[in-house]
Amino acid sequence: MTVDPPVPDVSAPGPWTDPAGEVAAHGPEVMAWAVRYLSEVTQHPVLSQVEPGWVRAQLPEHPPAQSEGWDEILADLDRVIVPGTSHWQAPGWYGYFQANSSAPAVLAEAIIATLGTQGMLWRTGPACTEVETLVLDWLAELLDLPRSFRSDGAGGGVIQDSASSSTLVATLAARDRARRAGARLDDLVAYASADAHSSVEKGLRVAGLMGDQLHLVAVDAHRAVRSDLLIKAVQADRAAGRVPFMVVATVGTTSTHGVDPLRTMGEVAREHGAWFHVDAAHAGAAALCPEHRWIHDGLDLADSYVMDPHKWLFTAMDLSALWVADRQPLVDALSVTPEYLHNTASGSDGVIDYRDWQVPLGRRFRALKLWAVIRRFGGDGLRDAVRGHIALAQGLAGRLAADDRFEVPLPAPLNLVCFAHRAGDEVSEKLLADLNATGRVFLSHTRIEGRYLLRVAVGQTSVGPEHLDELWDLIDRLAPPA
Amino acid sequence: MTVDPPVPDVSAPGPWTDPAGEVAAHGPEVMAWAVRYLSEVTQHPVLSQVEPGWVRAQLPEHPPAQSEGWDEILADLDRVIVPGTSHWQAPGWYGYFQANSSAPAVLAEAIIATLGTQGMLWRTGPACTEVETLVLDWLAELLDLPRSFRSDGAGGGVIQDSASSSTLVATLAARDRARRAGARLDDLVAYASADAHSSVEKGLRVAGLMGDQLHLVAVDAHRAVRSDLLIKAVQADRAAGRVPFMVVATVGTTSTHGVDPLRTMGEVAREHGAWFHVDAAHAGAAALCPEHRWIHDGLDLADSYVMDPHKWLFTAMDLSALWVADRQPLVDALSVTPEYLHNTASGSDGVIDYRDWQVPLGRRFRALKLWAVIRRFGGDGLRDAVRGHIALAQGLAGRLAADDRFEVPLPAPLNLVCFAHRAGDEVSEKLLADLNATGRVFLSHTRIEGRYLLRVAVGQTSVGPEHLDELWDLIDRLAPPA
Numbered sequence A, B: 001m002t003v004d005p006p007v008p009d010v011s012a013p014g015p016w017t018d019p020a021g022e023v024a025a026h027g028p029e030v031m032a033w034a035v036r037y038l039s040e041v042t043q044h045p046v047l048s049q050v051e052p053g054w055v056r057a058q059l060p061e062h063p064p065a066q067s068e069g070w071d072e073i074l075a076d077l078d079r080v081i082v083p084g085t086s087h088w089q090a091p092g093w094y095g096y097f098q099a100n101s102s103a104p105a106v107l108a109e110a111i112i113a114t115l116g117t118q119g120m121l122w123r124t125g126p127a128c129t130e131v132e133t134l135v136l137d138w139l140a141e142l143l144d145l146p147r148s149f150r151s152d153g154a155g156g157g158v159i160q161d162s163a164s165s166s167t168l169v170a171t172l173a174a175r176d177r178a179r180r181a182g183a184r185l186d187d188l189v190a191y192a193s194a195d196a197h198s199s200v201e202k203g204l205r206v207a208g209l210m211g212d213q214l215h216l217v218a219v220d221a222h223r224a225v226r227s228d229l230l231i232k233a234v235q236a237d238r239a240a241g242r243v244p245f246m247v248v249a250t251v252g253t254t255s256t257h258g259v260d261p262l263r264t265m266g267e268v269a270r271e272h273g274a275w276f277h278v279d280a281a282h283a284g285a286a287a288l289c290p291e292h293r294w295i296h297d298g299l300d301l302a303d304s305y306v307m308d309p310h311k312w313l314f315t316a317m318d319l320s321a322l323w324v325a326d327r328q329p330l331v332d333a334l335s336v337t338p339e340y341l342h343n344t345a346s347g348s349d350g351v352i353d354y355r356d357w358q359v360p361l362g363r364r365f366r367a368l369k370l371w372a373v374i375r376r377f378g379g380d381g382l383r384d385a386v387r388g389h390i391a392l393a394q395g396l397a398g399r400l401a402a403d404d405r406f407e408v409p410l411p412a413p414l415n416l417v418c419f420a421h422r423a424g425d426e427v428s429e430k431l432l433a434d435l436n437a438t439g440r441v442f443l444s445h446t447r448i449e450g451r452y453l454l455r456v457a458v459g460q461t462s463v464g465p466e467h468l469d470e471l472w473d474l475i476d477r478l479a480p481p482a
Helices: A019-043 A070-081 A103-115 A126-142 A163-180 A198-206 A227-239 A262-271 A283-288 A290-296 A328-334 A367-401 A425-437 A465-478 B019-043 B070-081 B103-115 B126-142 B163-180 B198-206 B227-239 B262-271 B283-288 B290-296 B328-334 B367-401 B425-437 B465-478
Strands: A156-160 A188-193 A214-217 A243-250 A275-279 A304-307 A320-324 A416-421 A444-448 A451-457 B156-160 B188-193 B214-217 B243-250 B275-279 B304-307 B320-324 B416-421 B444-448 B451-457
Touching: A019 A070, A019 A103, A019 B019, A019 B103, A070 B103, A070 B126, A070 B367, A103 A367, A103 B019, A103 B070, A103 B103, A126 A156, A126 A320, A126 A367, A126 B070, A156 A163, A163 A188, A163 A198, A163 A243, A163 A275, A163 A304, A163 A320, A163 A328, A188 A198, A188 A227, A198 A214, A214 A227, A227 A243, A227 A262, A243 A262, A262 A275, A283 A290, A283 A304, A283 A367, A367 A416, A367 A465, A367 B070, A416 A425, A425 A444, A425 A451, A425 A465, B019 B070, B019 B103, B103 B367, B126 B156, B126 B320, B126 B367, B156 B163, B163 B188, B163 B198, B163 B243, B163 B275, B163 B304, B163 B320, B163 B328, B188 B198, B188 B227, B198 B214, B214 B227, B227 B243, B227 B262, B243 B262, B262 B275, B283 B290, B283 B304, B283 B367, B367 B416, B367 B465, B416 B425, B425 B444, B425 B451, B425 B465
Parallel strands: A188 A214, A188 A243, A243 A275, A275 A304, B188 B214, B188 B243, B243 B275, B275 B304
Antiparallel strands: A156 A320, A304 A320, A416 A451, A444 A451, B156 B320, B304 B320, B416 B451, B444 B451
């Protein structure tokens, strides 16, 4: 199947020959679009109202042969993309955990793509590498994390795309450390809260373990792991010849913000030589504030710790921060070096090649985004914003608790409030549907002991008292008597 | 450790309360910086000249407490980041495989961060989901991929962050399919070229397999897998009770652009019930041009196929495209559904939740970037650009082959040219160092049968004949007589 190729004219003009000219010509209209979107975001239904298939049906089934203009692309954003978007950046988004963005993150993404760095090795991105190490030291300082996670010792931080990937690489480090110590894969067993995030199970499955190699430990009334049951489970497994290799604690479970007892769990892990991983993907940001640092009590026992600046710290997907107390087991699990990556810098001491800290080989200069966010907000600004979110959530919890129709059945110490209508699950479920149908807010749900709970996570970049007032007015108006 | 919290003022002004105002105020200066960087990129040494530790030493060891201005951040880009950057977007970057960006990708990244979509479920991002399905159908059409990969049948495409991740999830699908069929993990064995990318080995290790479960098959003089040896290896393994579960073919190996015999390898895989994965991460883009589609002969036998628009199709890291002929084994390997993700749309037929096609839960609206690139370039524009790169590479290969000092020992049918100085490895190695020391170009190297080869990959967004002329002039000037 050979075809005579046309003789190419490699100097033909097109959008590719002059990137500077293209950005100069169209950057302003794209920025203007972004400003308008951000200004008008409250005018759209928070959750997209389109039916499955609608978006695709609006767009051509075949790619264009000829270049289209930015005016056409931007018009399609308004015509198709915006109606087809669930507006994660709307102040009325209270669902799941937020994934907040901010202007510094938006502008930094444009810079990251402009530089186009692929920082797999120190050599291919010295700034990409060193700013990442620095900015994770900065964040460790802001969160007052244990010294063991700083890069000046055996530990350090690395950016992953998601908490799922952070937990996966911690799992791989733990797995391979146990195998090197002689354990068989089939004998390994991990422990986590019954309320732990699904990424714990997914990470173990990716790593080759089967479902029965994850022991989900029951929780107490506050949805924290029962240490007594963890200890019993570990002892029973050891007696049966299995090898406890990993204990995962959660700070702020996805369902209800349960906080596991880190110190006890860490001590159990240490006693049995298991890796201790702490998942604070969402709630970890609260540790910016000294009054909330109780959530990290016992974190000094952790081998690894993850929190996501892309959830509650304005950094926009995808920027998950993972720290390890000892980087060697991570590198042991993830380093593979072919000839074409050999170079003088990597062969010497003193440089980090972050490809050895992650599954992918290539990597973007994501650190620049976190660097811009921390600098533009300042540590005080980040702390004020997070403290504000918590105050707003507490205000809502107070209003709910003071109203006879509602119950707030679990502690809500931070920015997640779960509540139920006292008339029962059907009424709660209908209230959620009615709230979301207004288009003004989006809430998601969970079930605890079979009971249906509405969840309100308060962490949007531009959320303020007026939005919580509106949410309360809607709840008050739409909820029937108890 | 409880501390009386300050009473927060949740309406205090800051960069977070008014994202629209912040983008309006500072977007123009960030765009102006991007235009200047792109205009001046040829003025910097292609490979950063800084020593390890220099970047960090220029920056404050502690995070700022107070908000800093964009003027300070942009000044630091020029003062620290640019000198510390290896300029992947410079036209003189010929190292590794390129990771090219373009103006449409830069502008689309700003839009993606502005929308801030987290498209884990169809429901949380209908447009994020449906544009992804559509645009991968578009790309399959542009590359003339087998019909089996289109979304209107059992198959479809999905965006991953890297070819490493694409190969990993294909490996997981293959592994779990084999386990469901009764194979033990320890008995599984995979096959790939001795020149296959390191991500194949890394993916298997992540999946829990040991080093001896990857059989690296020797290559012929053109660096393509020897099918006779593959067949012998499979037969020997089966006779020994092992289970061949995956065959990986490479289209355009990283070292030398070797192209494996897909049809024979695919037939071997089918005969033995193994998953057939094809890695065309870089070279796959050449299939835009009918005259280069011979590289995909036999692709109709593949279970999965990866190519990276972020390498040679102007889409900026990180956008790897993976297609599968049957999506079910992928979803079987990667789906875990907790209560808080249950929703009506996912419970019905007809929507895709891409979280079940990848390791992470969260995902960005990366499809918008590929959509913008395809529309702005047009299919013809993409084809012209790739064809131009190949013509430029062929021109260089011709000059090298016509010069007594050099040898081009391997076929170079596309945009990668490997060459050696006939005076031997030491001279070749010194030539590479001397070329890179000019700061005008960056080349990387490989070793084949112990021999040192210089590599020139021609695929930069703004590379043109004048840059290849400059490269040739440098080679001509710096190379000693044979």
